[in-house]
Amino acid sequence: MAIVDAEAPFIAAATDTALAGVSDFRGRLVYRSTSGGWRSALFVIVVEVASTFAYFGLSANLITYMTGPLEHSNAAAASAVNVWSGTASLMPLLGAFVADSWLGRYRSIILGCILYVMGYGMITIVSTLPALHLSPHDDNGLPSMLVAFFYASLYIIAIARGIDKPCGVAFAADQFDPDHPRERVARSSLFNWWYFSIAIGMAAAIAMISYIQENVGWGIGFGMLCAIMFCSFFVFLLGSPTYRIYAPTPGNESPFTRLGSGLVALAKSSSFPFGAREDDLREEEDGAAVTRSEEARTVLRLLLIWAACLAYGVVFAQIMTFFNKQGRTLDRRIFGGLVLPPAALQTFTPVSILVSVPLYDRVLVPALHRMTGNPTGLTLLQRVGTGMAVSLAAVCVAALVEGRRLETAREHGLVDDAGATVPMSWVWLVPQYVMVGVADVFAMIGMQEFFYDQMPSELRSLGLALYYSVIGMGGFISGGLISLIDSITTGYGGDSWFADNLNHAHLDYFYWLLAAISAAELALFIRLASSYAYRNKIVT
Template identity: 45%
Template sequence: MFNKMEAPLLDEMVEGAVDYNGHPVCRFTSGGWRSASLIIGVEIAERFAFYGASSNLINFLTDQLQQSTARAAKNINAWSGTAALLPLLGAFLADCFLGRYRTIIISSALYVLGLGLLTVSATLPSLGISACQQTEKFLPCSPNPVQVILFFFSLYLVAFAQGGHKPCVQAFGADQFDGQHPEESKAKSSFFNWWYFGISLAGFLTVNVMSYVQDYLSWSLGFGIPCIVMVFALAIFLLGTRKYRFGNRGDEENPFVRIGRVFITAIRNWHVNSSEIAHEEETHGLLPNHNSKQLRFLNKALIVPNNLKEDGHACSINEVEEAKAVLRLIPIWVTCLAYAIVLSQISTFFTKQGVTMDRSIVVGFEVPAASLQCFTGLGIIISLLIYDRILIPIARKFTGKPSGITMLQRIGFGMLLSIISMVIAALVEGKRLKTAQEYGLVDLPKAIIPLSIWWLVPQYILFGVADTFTLVGLQEFFYDQVPSGLRSIGLSLYLSILGIGNFLSSFLISAIEKLTSGDGKQSWFDNNLNKAHLDYFYWLLVVLSAVGLAAFLFSARTYIYNKGNTTKEDDRGRMIKQDPCVEFK
């Protein structure tokens, strides 16, 4: 059909992009803000649905499913960890098989199904009166086993769905801009700012609206509204199909295959001596100060294995550098895990603290404890604007860098802020426990302590500011430093930090609970928070975070940027250009 239409001018065509039918696209009738705005709207709706289902889980598990505080926190950490790791699978399927567009549609459908089943699970207790409810008027009854099974199945289905949705939507939105076009390149940079602003705004609205609905109206409605919102998100996404730009890879080899071949070839050449490696480095034009001096064992992949001399071939220098770029990310990834452990406390213990405090604003109205999470979003929104409009221009004058500060400096500063936030959290929790003792409320777990919930606001806001530096910095860092064919994987790598961090938090809680609750001792996570010692736990996290920050700074000082766009080869595979940049030096 395309060849029957009037062909657009060559300078109006977008190189490397096609429409839904596989035809070349015109710059002025496809993509751009017209498409990206729809995709941002889809992400805002998806985040509203996700936060609506997850932000108040600690209260659902302890109140509706009668779980202990420690068990509920561990279950939430395990689920959050799974939800943050699954984007790796979703990104792999999208990059290698389904494509981003199809992955988004399939994931959205599963999202709706999961949220729908979650609504049903919350409705089950109201469908009938159990024998326990008929005989026990005052004591809590155990939840229906069917409800528990359906609830967790639905919850993990939501996690699986967002695992496909999360890494693809942002990458697909960025695909709507041509990075080689001056004006669209500027718009693409602005897109990432508006993207994070949008999801922060969604989180801010969600925890205010949905926490009230779930605490004071019903959990069925509290899960049903996110389900309806997700239906609208899918409809909005489909509306833009004819205007979207789709990537056209052509016959480009799968990046997983390229990187895997480098490691396999290097392993096969494990016996190669240093003189042979030096010869190959000289042949490929590697300079003494080249970043290939790091991870030099992978340079063995430049040599054809002896047992494959006839039908085998050596890897190119660009393929070796791709593999090194991925491997260099590991120390940064590992040292950021402490930050993720701290971050997981916002939706668990912070919320349970708030339940025990004075939440009244006016007579007859109390602030839902989970709604304080909106201050994290507020901190992100305000600090993003200040960072972009004030701090970066000032930093540029001192550093001469277009970005003001480097990505790793941005991440490290956010980690420092998270440590300060945990110090504040520990001090506030100590004051809460002291107030409970002063008023004789230690043995009354349901009593409201005469300490305003607003004491928790500073730690929430400071965490939001920390996210502006660390999470946005990690997102940019992993997107920028992975090979170009693995952008979805790059965006999911920083999410996997949060996933592993949640699992580590769950493990840490289990270990501490076991160590502190034996021989008749009071657990740090006692169901009666007035007897617990969350302050000790917070101080422990301060120490772990400080160790993590020190390890991060050490790794960052030796990290060399992957300058993929400046690395080229001539027709003989010789390196002709390289401009490495070392951070934190």
């Protein structure tokens, strides 16, 4: 024991005992007084806020880069951004599998950081090449090496995000012992500060990086993201001696393998997921098979709720694409001659989150508690449904504003001038950005807690991956819908709904279509939520 103590990263107090089932990054014993807690969690928070800053610094203005230096059409750029962001949001499914089955959270975060630095470094190189001023296709009509290199860098970043995101908050939470009273309280506080910090990173990135990209240079803007990720990676490594690491246990099943065996057991029982024939089968099955089949049945119920949330992800995808393009056509002057980059308007979404979270927690929840008797004010599904309703209202507002913008362009004879500034203030777009942020406070936080709380404990990493994948699938659906509508509306010789000259386009029609889809899914969600039976006795 003396040898082990001598190898410990810090000298533990004489009365301090080694924590069971936990080691440091070299596999040595760790002690409560010299490991974990806020001192360790803050190192993780730094890298996660930096990764959020970098991601939104890239994604917020990506459509402008694609329609500018890369010369993509509006429809092609919007579809590409949606598919890329969708991939980045679906990758946590793969990342959770890799972390739970093989690498563990600590090494997964390290791998994610390496890929982040590589991806942002590559996109910095692309944006500084003189060839950026050439067409994105060579003389043979094949994609140029420039575009291939650009997309490779984007998808390396998407893979990095998928590896990192399902591990970041979980690894930070690992630094607190849930069986220790004081650390359990601190762990609960971590989640509140985590979301608050992420919102700050989003707001800072959108406001700062978009301005630098358009007014100083794309290469400098992307280079800053690479530098920030490199520095945060270094900070994360500095915290390594203090981390508490729960390594995957050899032979343990991953959540996905466990779910697969549960689905097999469920199929063998020939029982419909929502039926009640299992009573006759319990004598024929062993206890493990029954448990797995019940877990699978629970996941199938949750998948129905997940499917009813996808329209929310489709609306969310428009923030980085068509909301941005709308803003570019408006008068964005502030303080005299200063002109806001259109991507900077996205700042209103995280700012509204920062304002809404304390209002929800300190004002709305107590008021609803007095009305409903529920300690949390709303049940989890009521909270998600409220967010979906606000999202529906946001896209309706966006359609009305776009209709007003088109009318103003016609009144001033600007329909055929693609580069003209429509005499209409950027302030018109603020409500739709703010409403999306408010919807996030209800829907996104509600979904995160719902899929974590209602998923069987052995499958909770899958639950968090489902939460991320709502936005991912929404991006894919949006990209496919845009491509389909673009081909249909241009197939008869008319202008596309997404024409490069937005004064000829019909984004208002597209927004009304999204409103109809959102309304239909909200009705389905309400029907499913009204009959959903919570796993916990205390409904939250």
